[in-house]
Amino acid sequence: MKWKERTSKELAPELVEKYQLKPIAARLFALRNLNTAEKLEYWLNATEEDLADPNLMHDMAKAVARINLAIEHNEKITIYGDYDADGITATAIMMETLEILGADVHYFIPNRFEDGYGPNLAAYKKIVADGTNLIITVDNGITGVEEVAYAKHKGVDTIITDHHKMQENVPDCYALVHCNYPGQKYPFDDYCGAGVAYTICRELMQDPMPELLELAMIGTIGDMVKVSGEGHIVVKRGLEVLNQTDRPGLKELIKNSGLQSGQIDENDVGFNITPRLNAVGRLDNASLAVELLLCESEAEVQKIADKIENLNEQRKDLTAKVYKACLQQVKVNNWQSRKTLVIYSADFHEGVLGLVANKIAEELHKPTIILTKNRAGIIKGSGRSVANFNIFNALDSLKQNLFLKFGGHDFACGLSMEESKIVTLRTEFEASYDIHESTVVKYYDFELPFTHLSLDIMHQINQVGPYGTDNVKPIFSISNLEISSCFFMGKDKNHIKLTLSQKNNKLEVVGFNKKYITKGLLPYINQLFIQLGENNYRNQVKLQGIIEGIVFSAPKFLFSTPVIDLRQEKHVMGFADRYLLFDKQNLEVASNSFDIDSKKITLIDEYDNDSDREVVVFLDTPHNQAELDQALSKNYKQLYLRFLLDQLPIKLMPAKKYFEVLLKYVYQHPGLEINEYRQVAPFLGIDYQNILFIMRVFYELKFITIKQNKIWGIKNPEKKALTASKYFCAIQSQLNFIQQLRQMPSEKLLMYVNQQLKNNN
Structure with a gap:
């Protein structure tokens, strides 16, 4: 990671004086390009009264006229929402406003596990069959081409209100209110679903409706849309309203979150309130969360809020459980050196896949997809990416052959597929990994x-x-x-x-x-x-x-020390001039596993820098003492000993009894493929990587044969000691050397390395 300082011109002295800005605030405003009287006035003093005319948003007048007509004729209206915090608050905003206007209004929140995300034809059919005359979507609908066509065929109008990316083929709806509709005149283009719903309600009520701002603010923070422009007003004023809220549901949610009214900020909303609302849709039907926000009975609100609190605790426990299981899969399958991860278990809970994928991607610095099987036997998954890798683009080209459904953006995706294609996905995803610039730049x-x-x-x-x-x-x-x-x-x-x-x-x-x-x-x-x-x-x-x-x-006092032993540290600090590798296979591993500039990583055989001595790190292990001595013949300014990586197939030599156990199993279960031994490994008490090593030794000794990828024991093989295998002896020798190199007392190792450097230079 590389850090760069933001730069800007200082604010004009007259602006600093006018708005009574202290030095740190003035500098921060300047760095955020809030550097004119107009911009500062808006930022510091704008309210909901300063929001743009809702009619500038595409199809607003048409949508409002149709809603008013439905109210006038007592038509049944159904709000079709979504199960995340944005969809929940958007639904509550629309419900509350239409109820004030006397509408016959109802809502439907899709179930994550039964209906999936967004428009669902079966749900539309049920809504139409229940007598709905007008469907209003919030925070979804832009992809509902088939669903809207069905409703229209049945004589039901649909008003779509959405903010998600517009597709080439849009639904033939009665009205489409979208904050980012091409060519529209509305000045703000990044509302969330709740923000769009709030804009419609402003027009319906012919009023700024400040009491709805707390809901629009929660949706804005939960959906991570812009907090500049009109987003700034929604969040700033929404927080002010929330901190003195009279809404029973939010008051109870605040209490259960351990927050204190009057002191709640955007971080509290993002880390305490929205996760609780999201937890409902992850584990249950999110209608419960809408009910909480609309409920006016304090006794009933407490019951609902307590149930949501329990769901949130379950969400935490499930996330931790699945996260631990994913890390275990990575360890057992020796995937540490992979560039990408596809982790699957039918036991994973579908509701926490995205949370876990995010945690794994952050922890292991690898684009990660977590998969599970739903009730219908379909594989569902969520993916999260890392800096400089667009996971949507990487997978979009695979969707035709691999996925039943696929969608997402640069850093996150969702998908469904058949179980038989998981192995192919793992292979293709790994092959898609390509980062041209590995250094992440962050600004302070x-x-x-x-x-x-x-x-x-x-x-x-x-x-x-x-x-x-x-x-x-x-x-x-x-x-x-x-x-x-x-x-x-x-x-x-x-x-x-x-x-x-x-x-x-x-x-x-x-x-x-x-x-x-x-x-x-x-x-x-x-x-x-x-x-x-x-x-x-x-x-x-x-x-x-x-x-x-x-x-x-490097601390200044250490520069007089030619060799530093940092074998006990696992973190690579990134300040050296060069990171040297003995094994070519570790090039990609080092580039992907450590936060260091890949341009600084060099094979030791290709390193020649006598003319300009550098601070170097031995990042992986030599294969033998001769390689180490050869590396110590070069001239370094300073040398750090790390020895973090190796390309050994195993970490420790398996005990002899495991060779006997595995050979016996091969004879008793002929014709298994090598991958099937992955499931057998726990039963045998042998690590899968050790099984692969032992099988290779057996093959060399002609104890087994492989035909059409199946393993068979050879009848009456010639008796041979394990040491008759050249592979066995080579790995044993390398293991012994590397173990000695990593475990040797520091004083002894430094004495040897310093002596070699002295002799050679």
Whole structure:
């Protein structure tokens, strides 16, 4: 990862004076291009009264006229929503408004497991059969060509209100209200479904309807659309309304979330409120969440909110369970060196696939697809990607041959397919992986002024909020720092808290899921990138940083040390000039597994830099001592010993009894394919990678034969010791050498390496 500082011209002094901006706020506004009186006035003071005329949105007048006609004639109206937070809030917005207007209005939320996402023909048929005269979609519908055609054939009009990407073939609906319709005059193009619904209701009511802003805000944050332009008004004013809400359902949701009214910000909504609403659709029917938002009975609301809380806890437990099972599959199948992951189990819960795919992609830095089997026997899946890899484009070309349904965007996708095609998907997905630029660039705002650390900084930062997709929360750099204390937190001790000192000023910073930052790495931390927040503990409020990135460098006092032993550390810090590999097969593994510039990775056989001595790292293991000695004949400025990678087929030599157990099984179960031994492995108590190794030894010793990919035991084979296998002996020798290299006491290893370097240079 590469960090770059944002740049901009300073705000004009007259603007700073007019809006009474303090230095940090002024600089942040400038860096976000909010640099004119018009822009600042809108950002700081605009309200729902400043939103554009709803009639500028495509087909708005036509849609509103048809809705009013339905109300006037007492026609039955059905709102067709969606099961995520955006679809839930959009449904509630439309329901509440039409009920105020006296409409005969009902709603339908598709069931994730029975109806799937978006328009569903069976659902439309049921809605039409129930006597509906007008269908209004919210947060969906743009793909419902067949469904809308059916409704129209039956004499039922459909008004589509949506924000998703428009397809080439759009439904023949009565009216299409879409915030990004080509050529329309509405000035804001990135509303979520709830935002579009809110715009329609403004026109229906001929009023800004501020009481609906809290719902539109939740949908906006939940769907991660823009929080600039009109999105800024929706989120900013929505938060103000939420913090003094009279809506019983939201009050109960806030209480169960452990939040405090009056202090709720966009992060609280994103990490506490929307996950609870989403949890309902992941595990149950999301109609329950709509009911919560519309319910006015406090007693009934508490029951619903408690049920939602239980579902949210189940969601957490299921996510953790599936996540653990996925990591186990990666380990058992030795997929650590793969560039992509396709992980399948019929036991995975469909509702958490996307959450788990996201966690795996973040943890292992690999594009990941998680699959399971639904009640109808169809394989359903969710995929998540990593920086610089477009998962939608990678899979879109495969959809005709592999998928029953497929959709998504750059970093996420959903799909369904037949079970028999999973192996092909795994192969094709791996082959599709291609990153031309592996270095991810992230931006920070500026160096944190340590001399003026106070809670007033948070007031200035909040002035430039609320933050979200296109107005990211400020990230500050801290350089020339001194770490005065360090301790690890959490059940698994995987979070770290550091106290930073600079010129007698101190700041505590927390790093979540930073277990790799051992105390041995602290001297190498050269620069931190943090977000600032408030820590409320025992009624004391103080400033606290959250680590977003770390830049490492060699401590100055270490430059007199020619060789550094960092074998015990698992994290690759990325500051060396060159990362040397002994094995060509580790090139791709190193490029994909570590956050280092792939241009710095070189095979040691191709490395020749005598003219300009460099800081280098031995990233993988040599195959033998001769290779190590040859590498130590080169001239380095400084050498770091890591030995993290190898290409050994096994980690430890299997005990002799496992050879006997497996050979016996082969004779008792002739004709199995090698892949079938993957299922046999747990029964035999032998790791699958060890089975592959043992089979190769057996084949060389002519204990087994392979015909048409099936394994057969040879009758009455010649008795031979395992050491008669050249492959067995080669791997055993390499294992012994690598184990010795990794386990040798540091003092002894450094003495040997330094002596070799001295002799050769």
